[in-house]
Amino acid sequence: xxxxxxxxxxxxxxxxxxxxxxxxxxxxxxxxxxxxxxxxxxxxxxxxxxxxxxxxxxxxxxxxxxxxxxxxxxxxxxxxxxxxxxxxxxxxxxxxxxxxxxxxxxxxxxxxxxxxxxxxxxxxxxxxxxxxxxxxxxxxxxxxxxxxxxxxxxxxxxxxxxxxxxxxxxxxxxxxxxxxxxxxxxxxxxxxxxxxxxx
Numbered sequence: 001x002x003x004x005x006x007x008x009x010x011x012x013x014x015x016x017x018x019x020x021x022x023x024x025x026x027x028x029x030x031x032x033x034x035x036x037x038x039x040x041x042x043x044x045x046x047x048x049x050x051x052x053x054x055x056x057x058x059x060x061x062x063x064x065x066x067x068x069x070x071x072x073x074x075x076x077x078x079x080x081x082x083x084x085x086x087x088x089x090x091x092x093x094x095x096x097x098x099x100x101x102x103x104x105x106x107x108x109x110x111x112x113x114x115x116x117x118x119x120x121x122x123x124x125x126x127x128x129x130x131x132x133x134x135x136x137x138x139x140x141x142x143x144x145x146x147x148x149x150x151x152x153x154x155x156x157x158x159x160x161x162x163x164x165x166x167x168x169x170x171x172x173x174x175x176x177x178x179x180x181x182x183x184x185x186x187x188x189x190x191x192x193x194x195x196x197x198x199x
Contacts (some may be wrong), residue, residue, distance in 0.1 A: 002040040013040075015049045025056040026064075029074035042080040047089060054081065054089055062096035064078070066104065075109040082116035087123065094123045101127055102134045106141035111175060114149040128159040132166040139173040145180055152189050164193030 008014040028034035067076040104110035138144035
């Protein structure tokens with residue numbers, strides 16, 4: 001299936017192949033084999049052509065969406081959709097993730113999707129606000145610290161500064177971050193981002 005999508009002569013042909021998965025997106029996302037086909041679909045088709053997948057995911061409801069974000073295979077599909085599609089297309093998925101953002105940020109699998117939420121400007125403001133309000137918990141988690149790094153690198157500039165200042169002014173958060181192997185790099189990034197406010 002992946003090879004057939006690659007070799008299809010047009011996007012219309014690729015979409016025709018992808019629509020063979022219609023009605024089975026949910027189980028395919030969690031399958032150790034079929035998830036690779038979905039990843040190929042997401043990375044090949046235009047965002048508009050991926051709407052059938054988004055619609056099926058949204059129909060599952062917010063709780064299932066959050067469960068998919070935590071699944072070892074489906075988290076990658078959500079991450080890819082969040083990377084490629086518009087925030088208008090993804091509004092209900094984004095809202096579902098934001099509803100439990102802190103717990104998802106510190107989750108082994110869900111943190112991948114939450115890093116991509118940072119890249120959706122309208123939602124990143126909300127997410128960064130939640131990170132600031134829950135610094136000790138997020139900074140104390142290895143996976144949460146990866147979301148922090150992404151927010152400091154990819155988030156809106158104002159959000160980067162506010163988040164960095166909040167971390168710089170919270171000794172316990174800094175102490176927890178320093179305990180990670182990559183902690184020194186994060187602390188350096190915090191210092192540089194917070195320094196933007198001084199210039």
